[in-house]
Amino acid sequence: MHELLNDPIDVIVSFKDNRVLPHAMRWNERDYKIDNVNLVHSAREGTKRVFYFSVSDAANYFKLKLDPELLEWRLVELYADG
Amino acid sequence: MRMDNGRIILHIDMNSYFASVEQQANPFLRGKPIGITGKNQERSVVATASIEAKKLGVKTAMSTWEAKKICPSIILWPGDPEKYADIMHRFNAIYRSFTEHVEEFSVDESFLDLTEEAQDYLGATCMAQAIRERVSEACGPHITASIGIAPNRLMAKLASESVKPNGLTVVRPHEVLNLLDQSDLEDLCGIGHGIREHLSQLGIESFQQLREFPLERLMEEFHGYGLWLHEAAWGREVVQEPSHTSEPAKSYGHSYTLPFNTNDPVVLKRYLLGLADKVAWRLRRDGVAARRISAHVRFADFSGHGEQRTSIEPITDGLRLFKIAWQILAPFLQHAPVRLVGLTASLISSDPKRTSLFKKEQHMQSVLSSLDLLQHRYGSGIWKRASTLPVEFKSRSSGFRFDHEL
Numbered sequence A: 001m002h003e004l005l006n007d008p009i010d011v012i013v014s015f016k017d018n019r020v021l022p023h024a025m026r027w028n029e030r031d032y033k034i035d036n037v038n039l040v041h042s043a044r045e046g047t048k049r050v051f052y053f054s055v056s057d058a059a060n061y062f063k064l065k066l067d068p069e070l071l072e073w074r075l076v077e078l079y080a081d082g
Numbered sequence B: 001m002r003m004d005n006g007r008i009i010l011h012i013d014m015n016s017y018f019a020s021v022e023q024q025a026n027p028f029l030r031g032k033p034i035g036i037t038g039k040n041q042e043r044s045v046v047a048t049a050s051i052e053a054k055k056l057g058v059k060t061a062m063s064t065w066e067a068k069k070i071c072p073s074i075i076l077w078p079g080d081p082e083k084y085a086d087i088m089h090r091f092n093a094i095y096r097s098f099t100e101h102v103e104e105f106s107v108d109e110s111f112l113d114l115t116e117e118a119q120d121y122l123g124a125t126c127m128a129q130a131i132r133e134r135v136s137e138a139c140g141p142h143i144t145a146s147i148g149i150a151p152n153r154l155m156a157k158l159a160s161e162s163v164k165p166n167g168l169t170v171v172r173p174h175e176v177l178n179l180l181d182q183s184d185l186e187d188l189c190g191i192g193h194g195i196r197e198h199l200s201q202l203g204i205e206s207f208q209q210l211r212e213f214p215l216e217r218l219m220e221e222f223h224g225y226g227l228w229l230h231e232a233a234w235g236r237e238v239v240q241e242p243s244h245t246s247e248p249a250k251s252y253g254h255s256y257t258l259p260f261n262t263n264d265p266v267v268l269k270r271y272l273l274g275l276a277d278k279v280a281w282r283l284r285r286d287g288v289a290a291r292r293i294s295a296h297v298r299f300a301d302f303s304g305h306g307e308q309r310t311s312i313e314p315i316t317d318g319l320r321l322f323k324i325a326w327q328i329l330a331p332f333l334q335h336a337p338v339r340l341v342g343l344t345a346s347l348i349s350s351d352p353k354r355t356s357l358f359k360k361e362q363h364m365q366s367v368l369s370s371l372d373l374l375q376h377r378y379g380s381g382i383w384k385r386a387s388t389l390p391v392e393f394k395s396r397s398s399g400f401r402f403d404h405e406l
């Protein structure tokens, strides 16, 4: 199941070596632990740069978007295995 | 015409590039047949099939319904060009850290001239391994590349394509004929289906036969391309834009079908600039200039728009071609998503002032410098990023038959 969303989420992150690493997220009143950060890329959105984190837990793939100006995280894509 | 005298060329080609990026991002796509498509999957094509899908018979540019018929388990995944562009930027930067002689051949393929940096084939092999490690670190282990090292681009590309995925094939000068004799004619970049058929009619089915075929007869059959074919059969590359006729062309044009329909002006500008540069390069190669520019688009709903402009001054510059074409097209782009852009230069006159860049073998340089110029003009931002990326032209001979010389 592949879904495109744009839901605000809460994320627990760490900062290390100029990198942001998401560890867990809260979406729809449920907590998800992030097991793997598979790919990080950035893109332009108008004049600003936003970051995308392609992450996964044991059953789901999530694409998270970080707006560094607003310090806002959103869940923009979800894929559940099977 | 240039012959390769002791050069060492590395060709690097990402394996199933778009699909591999998705498999890197999403572990649930790994090991599965997936096909990257446009936004509208119904009437889209598979822009890239994963290695698994290719094994099941799915081919690049196959329609989605055909892919589904051949491979019912295929996962069709909408492409994410921004992500591919970002990753592409990373590996291109890695290549440039090894040599300044990088020719970006297509979205996921480059040639690196390592003659000076590597000194010999052992050195080149070590560099290839280092490049591969750094690409893996920067992009992720699921994004792999095939590498070929040989005395020229033609043989390097043939070498890299001989082992997929993740191959490293080194072909030294004395091994070149061997590689050719193990390859089919159509494996060679530059021998498409039409040329293959034509050769077959002459009784030529292998490189060995092509090598032994009299050059004069090849020239009669293929004109200037006959020499190219003859040299290729000997493992040599005549650096020359393939052309079927030696008569001067009356117009120079290119059209390009976008891998994804879009009316994003940034994306369209990038493709149009790429076309303009290609046309401009052909003008300069032939030492001619054009005074009439026509540009056209075809929309996703199969309607289209095209117009022409005539300039007083003869033009040979890709940036000027691009600007005129953009003036023509920009007002019409909101009509519908665009699926094809095209540009033609005509009213051709000879341009004796200009030295042929072709002779100076600097065509890539000129393309790059006009890209740089544009980058400065439009400032930073997405345009800067986009314009430094190679435009996604797949060569007609690479099997991705989206690009048409007009």
Ligand SMILES: [Mg+2]
Binding pocket: B013, B014, B015, B016, B017, B108, B109
């Ligand atoms: Mg490739």
